[in-house]
Amino acid sequence: MTTVLKNQTLFFAFFASFFLLISCQEKGTEIVSNELEEIPLSYAQGFEIQRAADYWVLEVTQPWKGADQSFRYVVLEEHAQLPDGEFDGVVQLPVEDVILTSTTQIPHLDLLGATDRLLAFPNLDLISSEKVWDRIRQNQIEDLGSAPSANIEMVLDLEPDWMMISTLGSDVKNLELLQKAGIAAPINGEYVEQHPLGRAEWIKFTGVLLGKLDAADSIFRAVESAYLEAKALTDQVADSEKPSVLSGVLYQDVWYAPGAESWGAKILENAGGAYIFKENEGSGSLELNYEYVLDQALDTEYWIGSADFASIDEMGAAEPRYRAFKAFQTGNVFTYTGKRGPKGGYEYFELGYMRPDWVLKDLIKILHPELLPDYQLYFYTQLDE
Numbered sequence: 001m002t003t004v005l006k007n008q009t010l011f012f013a014f015f016a017s018f019f020l021l022i023s024c025q026e027k028g029t030e031i032v033s034n035e036l037e038e039i040p041l042s043y044a045q046g047f048e049i050q051r052a053a054d055y056w057v058l059e060v061t062q063p064w065k066g067a068d069q070s071f072r073y074v075v076l077e078e079h080a081q082l083p084d085g086e087f088d089g090v091v092q093l094p095v096e097d098v099i100l101t102s103t104t105q106i107p108h109l110d111l112l113g114a115t116d117r118l119l120a121f122p123n124l125d126l127i128s129s130e131k132v133w134d135r136i137r138q139n140q141i142e143d144l145g146s147a148p149s150a151n152i153e154m155v156l157d158l159e160p161d162w163m164m165i166s167t168l169g170s171d172v173k174n175l176e177l178l179q180k181a182g183i184a185a186p187i188n189g190e191y192v193e194q195h196p197l198g199r200a201e202w203i204k205f206t207g208v209l210l211g212k213l214d215a216a217d218s219i220f221r222a223v224e225s226a227y228l229e230a231k232a233l234t235d236q237v238a239d240s241e242k243p244s245v246l247s248g249v250l251y252q253d254v255w256y257a258p259g260a261e262s263w264g265a266k267i268l269e270n271a272g273g274a275y276i277f278k279e280n281e282g283s284g285s286l287e288l289n290y291e292y293v294l295d296q297a298l299d300t301e302y303w304i305g306s307a308d309f310a311s312i313d314e315m316g317a318a319e320p321r322y323r324a325f326k327a328f329q330t331g332n333v334f335t336y337t338g339k340r341g342p343k344g345g346y347e348y349f350e351l352g353y354m355r356p357d358w359v360l361k362d363l364i365k366i367l368h369p370e371l372l373p374d375y376q377l378y379f380y381t382q383l384d385e
Contacts, residue, residue, distance in 0.1 A: 034083070039213075042224070044201035046189045049208055054080035056208050057087075063187045064167040065284075073186050075208055088175075089184030093211040095161040101150055102166035103127055103350040104199075105188060108206035111219050111354070116140075117210070119160050122150045128341030128350045150174075156181050162209060164188050194283045196267050196356035197224055203354065226357035230364060233371045234272030243367050245273040246293075246300040246327055248286070249307040250319055255288040264305070267356060271363035272371075276300050290321060302367065303327035304380070308337040312384045331384060334366055338381035348379045 036057060039049040046062035056075040063071055073089040076082065082090065097119040100106060106129050109115045115131045120142035127133065135141050142158065144150040152174050155163060162184040165171045168191055178185040186209060190202040200223050207216025245268055248257025258264035259282025260275070268275045276297045280286050303325065309315040312331060316323045327333055336348040352359050362380045365372045 041201055041204065043195045043198040044190075044193055044204075045198060046192050047202070047205050049204065049213075052083070055083055056213075058186065058205060058208055060187045060189055062192045063189045064172075065192055067189075071187050073184060073209075075211075077211075089162070089179065089186055091162050091184045091186075091209055095210055097158070097160045098209075099144075099150070099155060099158065099160045099163040101164060101171055102168065102188065103345060104190060104353045105164055105166070105206065106132060107351050107354040108203045108216075111203065112207060112210060112212050112215055114210050114212070119158055120144050120150075120154065122146070125343035126341075126345040126350075127343075128339075128345040128347040130341075133342055152177060155183070159183065162186060164206070164209075166191075190353065194261055194263050194266065196263055196270070196360070197227055199263065199353040200224070200227075200356055223355065223357050227360055230357055230360045230372075231270045233364060234270065234368060237272040237368065239274070242272050242274040243301040244276055244297075244299070245367070246276050246297040246303045246325065247305040248288075248293075249305075250290060250321070253290065255286075255290060255293045257286045257288060257293075258305075259283055259286050263353075267360055267363060268304070271360055271367055273302070273304075273363065273367050294321075294324060297325060299326045301327060301330075301332060303333045304363065304366065306333050306335045306383065309335065309383060315383065331382070333383045334380045335383060336379045336381075339379060352379060 034052040034054070036050040036052050039051055041049070046060060048059045048061060050057040054077040058073045058075065060071045071088040072086070073091060074083065074087045075091040075093060077093055096117060098117050099120045100118060101122055103126050106127060109118055110129055110131050115135065118132060118135065118141055121127065122144040123146040124136055124141065124143045132141065142154065144154055150171055155178070160183060163178065165175070165185050165187045167187060167189055175185055188202060188205065190199045193199045201220055203220055204213060204216045207213040247264065247268070248255055257277055260278050260280055261283040265275050265278065277286060306315060309318065312328065312333060315333070316328070322328050337346055339347040341347065358378045361372060361375055362377050365375050365377055366380065
């Protein structure tokens, strides 16, 4: 068994036993007052958690980039009374049926032992989780269709306890309709987070909505510990020993690559890489011209994130200009699109945000293999390896 699979097995085995131990303590630290108490977060900046004796308040402060409004949701313990105040949604525990709208939310259910609560999802083919696919094969999950947004009529008919909205899609336009129907639609803005562990910490948001914050906190702490342990391996790597890294691809004559403050660029930095675009500010995707990229990255040692190509030859045939780069010529080209679900869904785009520690270890293994001699790549593969 490879090291990464062994690590996965141990990880899930640990939490399987952990769930048995805390099954009677899922509600979180006991609070006897109905005065709200802030539950501190370590990295996430887009939401806040407050706790009273018999209810929780979730506030999404950054629902999307540049947002000037926030959203508040109340999560009631069993038999709790609705507190005073204005809320954008009310969730009553226990929760039995939920709808998700982004594959990045699915690992939250899997890790929290709540996969069986997934009622529906838009475009099932995008999912890679085997746990979810076991339920899909048994016709236990409804397909909301492959349109950009979920089928709102189906959602209203299904009457979930809540439906998690991703602001990367167009489901936000349905918020008022869902609210009138009495369906809570909490907004998940995890993509706004740029710290790798900030996105992973959104499992606590889901944890509150399921009445499983204690479990979510413990899972996050395990991920955090593994990430920081891996990052410590590269802390002493001298700048002169950091290999140069190119990222991104051409699309319709524009080179798209992560900005210097982005999630992807920060993981490359933590992995001990010298990102070639580290001076190009931005937390989103850079839009560069080929001539600029060629000038900056002609002799770059590694090319990480090379789109969905099966081989170097296929990549060069699709865009002959790629052949000019040293990383292409030496074969140091890595992609994260090799691992897919039963219908082609990319596992990286589903699990990667929740497991930045695995992404980081992959990158360390690529850039500094001597630091992780026994580790096997999980998300990334080298073209023509």
